[in-house]
Amino acid sequence: MADSQHIEGFVVRLHGRTCWVRAGAREYECSMRGRLKKGRRQQKSLVAVGDEVVALLDAGGAGSIEEVKARRSELIRHTPHSPNIKHVIAANVDQMFAVIAADQAAQSLIGLDKLLAAGVMQSLAPVILVNKCDLCDVRALLAPYLAAGFATLFVSAKTGEGLEPLRARLAGKISVFVGASGVGKSSLLNALEPALDLRVGGVDRRGEGRHTTTSASLLRVAAGRVVDTPGLREFGLTNFNTSELSLFYPDFAPFREKCKFATCTHRHEPKCAVRTAVEQGLLDRGRYERYLTVLREAWNTEQSQRP
Numbered sequence: 001m002a003d004s005q006h007i008e009g010f011v012v013r014l015h016g017r018t019c020w021v022r023a024g025a026r027e028y029e030c031s032m033r034g035r036l037k038k039g040r041r042q043q044k045s046l047v048a049v050g051d052e053v054v055a056l057l058d059a060g061g062a063g064s065i066e067e068v069k070a071r072r073s074e075l076i077r078h079t080p081h082s083p084n085i086k087h088v089i090a091a092n093v094d095q096m097f098a099v100i101a102a103d104q105a106a107q108s109l110i111g112l113d114k115l116l117a118a119g120v121m122q123s124l125a126p127v128i129l130v131n132k133c134d135l136c137d138v139r140a141l142l143a144p145y146l147a148a149g150f151a152t153l154f155v156s157a158k159t160g161e162g163l164e165p166l167r168a169r170l171a172g173k174i175s176v177f178v179g180a181s182g183v184g185k186s187s188l189l190n191a192l193e194p195a196l197d198l199r200v201g202g203v204d205r206r207g208e209g210r211h212t213t214t215s216a217s218l219l220r221v222a223a224g225r226v227v228d229t230p231g232l233r234e235f236g237l238t239n240f241n242t243s244e245l246s247l248f249y250p251d252f253a254p255f256r257e258k259c260k261f262a263t264c265t266h267r268h269e270p271k272c273a274v275r276t277a278v279e280q281g282l283l284d285r286g287r288y289e290r291y292l293t294v295l296r297e298a299w300n301t302e303q304s305q306r307p
């Protein structure tokens with residue numbers, strides 16, 4: 001046998017400067033060093049979960065990453081204190097599931113709106129996944145999202161309700177589950193694939209989780225692959241640009257093009273067709289009002305970044 005060999009696979013987990021690469025049925029522990037470090041300074045890590053890589057294995061079976069292939073997609077989070085550094089939560093994913101818990105749904109809508117906008121912006125075909133539907137019925141609350149055209153699944157990891165349609169959507173694709181801690185992302189994956197035996201946590205009286213999952217990992221689930229991620233502390237994944245934010249609200253699209261100004265932010269500008277649509281009941285008022293909050297946050301971020 002040769003002293004060293006190359007393998008091709010994809011990154012399933014990361015820890016510090018070590019990552020685990022799956023190639024065929026095996027996983028190899030690989031280090032990231034040398035040439036790779038150059039060039040990608042704007043990123044927190046050079047390699048992300050989901051990356052397709054080439055690694056060199058030495059005679060003892062220890063690997064080092066030689067090459068990271070160009071990514072088809074990225075799910076990015078910006079670190080709040082250094083907005084120019086991007087953290088790639090997952091690479092090469094085909095679809096993003098924005099997970100919320102039914103019993104916390106009303107408080108989660110603004111976070112959901114931000115996740116969906118980030119998903120649309122990053123072309124990740126976002127799907128809404130409402131878990132814990134055994135606790136309450138939130139179909140009416142979510143109706144504006146269905147009207148906006150978002151695929152929405154109502155499920156329960158506890159009772160198994162709705163898992164078959166979810167399974168069908170996962171087949172043959174790479175997906176990522178994102179959402180607050182405690183909504184049941186890992187529980188859903190266990191319900192789909194009990195052999196995974198992922199750690200699941202408790203929820204405190206306010207309905208908040210305890211950050212049970214501590215790092216992202218790519219798992220084989222239901223004839224597809226899913227990246228389970230740690231709960232987002234801050235729902236904001238992305239720094240939105242105030243002038244662009246509404247482009248990522250598909251329900252605004254039919255009205256936006258009728259606004260008087262092409263640069264309309266739909267806040268105070270005259271002859272704004274989006275505002276008129278809200279007044280006429282053609283566009284959901286809740287979505288619009290939360291949009292104004294997200295817009296204000298984006299504006300504040302822009303101001304704080306001015307030299």
Ligand SMILES: Nc1nc2c(ncn2[C@@H]2O[C@H](COP(=O)(O)OP(=O)(O)OP(=O)(O)O)[C@@H](O)[C@H]2O)c(=O)[nH]1
Nearest residue numbers: 157158182183184185186187200201211212213231
């Ligand atoms: N009633 C009910 N409880 C659920 C359901 N799914 C999960 N839970 C509970 O919710 C809690 C949190 O579940 P996790 O799967 O750890 O949540 P998570 O989203 O993975 O949380 P992090 O890893 O911290 O991001 C656990 O106590 C689960 O038992 C469900 O469908 N119904």
Ligand SMILES: [Mg+2]
Nearest residue numbers: 185186212213
């Ligand atoms: Mg988890």
Ligand SMILES: [Zn+2]
Nearest residue numbers: 259264266272
């Ligand atoms: Zn407008």
